[in-house]
Amino acid sequence: MLEVNKLSKHFGALHVTRDVSMSVAKGERRVILGPNGAGKTTLFNQLVGEYAPDSGSIKINNEDVTTWSVAKRANFGLSRSYQQNTLFDGLTVAENLGLAASVKANKSTTLWRDSLTSPDVRALVKETAAQVDLTPHLNARVSDVAYGIRRQLEVGIALATQPRVLLMDEPTSGVGPEMIGAFHQLLKRLPEDLTIVIIEHDMGLAFDVADSMTVLNYGEVVFEGSPDEAGQSKLLQEIYLGTFEDA
Amino acid sequence: MFYQTPLRKVIMLAYLLICSYVAMTADYFGVEILTELLILAIIALALDLVAGFGGMVSLCHGALSGLGAYVFATLCTKLGLGAGESILITCVVTGMISWLIGLICSKSHGIYFIMATLAFGQMAYSFVFESSYLGGDNGMAGIPRLDLTPISIDLFDSTHFALFSLFCLAVSYWFISKVLSSGLGRSMVGIMYSEKRSRALGQPVTRIKANIFGLSGIILGLAGALSAQHFMFISPSLLSWTHSGEVLVVVILGGLGTLIGPIIGATAFVVLKHEISNYTDHWHLIVGIILILVVMGGAKGIYGMLESYIEQRKTKAAGPERVLSEE
Numbered sequence: 001m002l003e004v005n006k007l008s009k010h011f012g013a014l015h016v017t018r019d020v021s022m023s024v025a026k027g028e029r030r031v032i033l034g035p036n037g038a039g040k041t042t043l044f045n046q047l048v049g050e051y052a053p054d055s056g057s058i059k060i061n062n063e064d065v066t067t068w069s070v071a072k073r074a075n076f077g078l079s080r081s082y083q084q085n086t087l088f089d090g091l092t093v094a095e096n097l098g099l100a101a102s103v104k105a106n107k108s109t110t111l112w113r114d115s116l117t118s119p120d121v122r123a124l125v126k127e128t129a130a131q132v133d134l135t136p137h138l139n140a141r142v143s144d145v146a147y148g149i150r151r152q153l154e155v156g157i158a159l160a161t162q163p164r165v166l167l168m169d170e171p172t173s174g175v176g177p178e179m180i181g182a183f184h185q186l187l188k189r190l191p192e193d194l195t196i197v198i199i200e201h202d203m204g205l206a207f208d209v210a211d212s213m214t215v216l217n218y219g220e221v222v223f224e225g226s227p228d229e230a231g232q233s234k235l236l237q238e239i240y241l242g243t244f245e246d247a
Numbered sequence: 248m249f250y251q252t253p254l255r256k257v258i259m260l261a262y263l264l265i266c267s268y269v270a271m272t273a274d275y276f277g278v279e280i281l282t283e284l285l286i287l288a289i290i291a292l293a294l295d296l297v298a299g300f301g302g303m304v305s306l307c308h309g310a311l312s313g314l315g316a317y318v319f320a321t322l323c324t325k326l327g328l329g330a331g332e333s334i335l336i337t338c339v340v341t342g343m344i345s346w347l348i349g350l351i352c353s354k355s356h357g358i359y360f361i362m363a364t365l366a367f368g369q370m371a372y373s374f375v376f377e378s379s380y381l382g383g384d385n386g387m388a389g390i391p392r393l394d395l396t397p398i399s400i401d402l403f404d405s406t407h408f409a410l411f412s413l414f415c416l417a418v419s420y421w422f423i424s425k426v427l428s429s430g431l432g433r434s435m436v437g438i439m440y441s442e443k444r445s446r447a448l449g450q451p452v453t454r455i456k457a458n459i460f461g462l463s464g465i466i467l468g469l470a471g472a473l474s475a476q477h478f479m480f481i482s483p484s485l486l487s488w489t490h491s492g493e494v495l496v497v498v499i500l501g502g503l504g505t506l507i508g509p510i511i512g513a514t515a516f517v518v519l520k521h522e523i524s525n526y527t528d529h530w531h532l533i534v535g536i537i538l539i540l541v542v543m544g545g546a547k548g549i550y551g552m553l554e555s556y557i558e559q560r561k562t563k564a565a566g567p568e569r570v571l572s573e574e
Contacts, residue, residue, distance in 0.1 A: 048447060074449030086447075088440040095248055099437040103449045107430040109458070115430030116248075161448055 001026040001195045002165050007046055007056035009039075009219075016042040018219040019056070024165075024212075027192055031206045032199045033230075034216035035239060040199045041083060043216070044167050047197075048080050049073050060165060074103070077164030081154045083173055083199070087142050093153055094138040097125040100160035124160060132156040132186055148179040155186070166190075168198045172205060180205055207231065215239065248436050249300060249427035254557065255507050258550075262510060263417060270409040278405045284517035285412040286473050289419045291497045291509035293466040296423050297349075298495070299504030300432065301459050302439035304361050307348065307368030309490030311464055314371050315341040315471020316481045320387045325380075330393040330476070338468035345464020346457050353456035356442075365488060372486040386482030390475045402476070412473055416510070419466050424506060426462055435459045496534070500541055502548025511549050 002024040009017045016039045024030045032040050045051040047058060049070040057066045065073050088096050095116060101124035102108040102115035115121055129135045132152045137145055142153065155171055172180045180202055187209045190196065200206040206213070206227075213230045215223035217239050223230065230236055269281055290312045297303040318340050322333035352363040375381050382388075392402040395411070402408045426432045434455050438445045446452050475481050484490070493516075501512020516534065523530035541548060547555060 050447075070446045071449045071451055074447055080447060082444075086441055086444045088437050088444065090440050091248055091436070095433075099433065099445070100448050102430055102433065108434045108448075108450050109455060110430035112425060112429050114428045115433050157444070157448070 001028070001061060002047075002197065003057075003059040003062075004043075004047070005057045005059075007043065007058065008054050009042055009046055009051060010054060016219050017046065017053075017216075020216070020219070020221055021056075022214050022221065022224065024195055024197060026164075026195055028195055029187075029209050029211045030197045031210035031213045031227075032197060032216060033206060033213055033236070038216040039219040040216055041169055042219075044080060044169055044197075044199065047167060048078060074161065074163075078167070079158040079161045079163035079165070080167040081158040081169060081171060083169040085150050085154050087150060087153060087157070089142050092139055092141055093129070093134055093145065093149075093156075094125055096142060096153055097128050097134070097138075097156055097160045098122075100157045101125050101128065104161045124162070128156050128160040131159060131189060133182065148175050148182075151175055151179070152182075152186070155183075159190070163194070165195045165197070168196065168200075170199050170201060172200065172202050184208065248433065249424065249506060251424055251428070254554065258507050259417075259420060259510075262507075262514075263413065266413050267410065270406050270413065275405055278409045280517060280521055282405070282409045282412050282477055284513050285409065285416050286470055286477060287494070287497060287517060288510045288513035289412075289416050289466060289470040289473070290494050291501065291513045292416075292419050292423055292506065293463040293470065294494050294498050295503065295506055295509045296426065296463045296466070297460055298498060299506070299509075300427055300439065301435045301456065303349070303352070303456065303460065304364075304495070305460075306361050306365040306488060306491045306495065307371070308463070308467060309492070309494050310368030310371045310486040310488070311341060311345055311348075312467040312471040312474065313375070313481075313483075313485030313487075313490065314344065315468040316475040316485050317375055317381055317387070317471075318468070319472040319475045320390045320481055321381065323391050324387060324389055330391050334393065334469065334472045337472045338465045341468030341471060342461045342465035345467065346461030349460020349464075350453065350457035353453050353460070365491075368486065368488055368491055372483060372488070375486055376483040382482075384483055386480060388480045390479045390481065392476045392479070408477065412477075415469055415473055419469065420506070420510070422466065423462075426459070427506070431455060431458060496538055498548075500538055500548060502550035502552075502554075505548065505550045505554070508548045508550035515549060 004020060004022045007017055007020040020043055034040050042051065046053045049068060057064055059065065060076060060078060065076065088099060098116040098121055101121045104124060105118065105120045107115040107118055107121060129138055132155055134152055134156055137149055142150065151171060155168060158166055172183050184205055210227045212226055214221055215236055223233055223236055266281060270278055273281065290308060294305060294308045297305055315337050319333050319337040322328045322336055323330055348367050352360055355363050376384055395402055400407050402411055434445065434450050438452055438455060442452055474485065497512040497516045498509045500515060501510065502508025519534055520530050523533050544552060
């Protein structure tokens with residue numbers, strides 16, 4: 001479903017991703033791990049088209065999308081959630097989901113017809129809200145809801161476009177243990193055929209939802225394998241915990 | 248997000264009734280002032296569409312309406328077309344020019360967007376000012392008015408013309424509220440809040456911005472054609488950047504992003520201008536102080552303040568128990 005081949009990006013002398021390759025199958029849950037500054041978010045930014053890679057290629061469903069715009073990739077079925085909430089703050093939760101759903105329903109540029117009141121958009125909003133537990137908050141203004149709800153909405157907006165590939169950048173960033181549990185359930189509820197790539201720092205969640213893991217360090221892939229293999233990897237322990245000498 | 252609330256409907260209906268009454272009862276100068284403010288209100292509506300609901304603060308809207316006036320005058324006086332077809336062509340031409348400006352400027356944001364639109368406005372002003380075909384700084388005279396005598400309306404009568412302008416304002420309000428309630432309008436509001444997210448959702452951000460700017464231009468064409476017919480004479484001052492600035496003041500005064508606010512703002516602005524200038528030439532000073540007070544009062548404008556006041560009254564009337572239960 002998602003094929004990344006030797007993706008490289010540098011800012012000046014700093015190589016943020018270096019020859020990153022990975023292959024994610026349809027319905028697979030891939031977790032990207034790595035310390036801060038490993039290049040995880042930059043990889044996502046290249047996958048969605050916000051950054052143009054210096055070299056390498058990206059294929060979705062065997063289609064080379066490397067030179068496509070952000071919007072074209074999104075319309076092809078690539079959706080993302082952000083590490084820092086990127087919401088339509090002045091609007092309600094329902095309107096936020098509605099704007100995303102109207103793209104899927106092909107009603108975001110129609111003239112004369114209200115996209116938010118169209119039956120297919122409303123149905124999609126209702127379905128997505130139920131999926132991410134936002135139904136009780138639909139009429140609340142985003143700026144008035146708690147941070148955890150906003151994180152749910154961040155994922156909800158990405159889901160409302162009904163993507164083929166969903167990229168989630170630290171969905172549990174900044175939320176408490178209870179909310180992490182809720183996200184855990186949310187991830188379990190998502191359609192099985194949806195391909196998901198998650199950047200996650202919560203190891204409990206990461207190991208539980210992952211079918212496979214990719215570890216980045218200094219922009220390079222240093223590990224790729226199953227959660228069991230990752231758990232036994234000395235390299236991974238060194239990256240996260242440091243070596244005895246470091247201590 | 249724009250919704251046609253009962254308050255907006257009531258105020259718009261009341262406004263139309265009051266203006267109709269004024270048009271039919273006021274003396275000649277009163278009716279002329281009414282027409283002036285109605286045309287300004289149409290331009291302000293067009294600006295509110297892009298600035299209040301799209302975050303595109305344009306400093307060329309005055310110039311675009313002036314350009315509309317010149318297109319209308321050229322079609323009527325130079326090419327000999329009838330006023331009716333000239334109005335339609337003017338709307339289309341101004342809409343197309345606006346769409347192109349929107350397309351080019353949509354790549355920039357904030358202060359750069361303002362400067363880019365100002366530059367386009369100044370280019371239009373210079374072009375008209377230096378064009379001998381368009382009369383240069385002498386302007387163009389002998390512009391006809393639309394002939395509606397077959398339906399017993401004589402637009403050479405100031406009352407009839409004011410009522411016709413009021414009709415155009417109502418049509419403009421209906422048109423813009425329809426646009427804002429459409430998928431395109433909803434997406435525009437989304438882009439205003441987060442362009443990055445809208446793009447990530449797959450929305451054609453540049454096209455949406457250009458289309459909204461173009462639709463705003465259609466309304467500016469109508470305002471320009473009305474303006475040319477009102478004075479039956481036009482000059483390059485219509486395209487001056489101060490005119491665009493004045494429209495922006497009107498929108499902020501009435502309430503940015505409220506749609507009904509700019510109409511109230513235009514009314515307040517023109518009435519204040521004429522009333523204060525009876526006593527002093529420094530009417531700009533008074534209007535400036537009022538604008539500062541409005542901005543310091545939360546930048547909601549006159550309509551925004553009215554809306555907040557009504558909301559507060561409602562909350563108070565509901566009582567503390569209901570408020571707590573809602574929370």
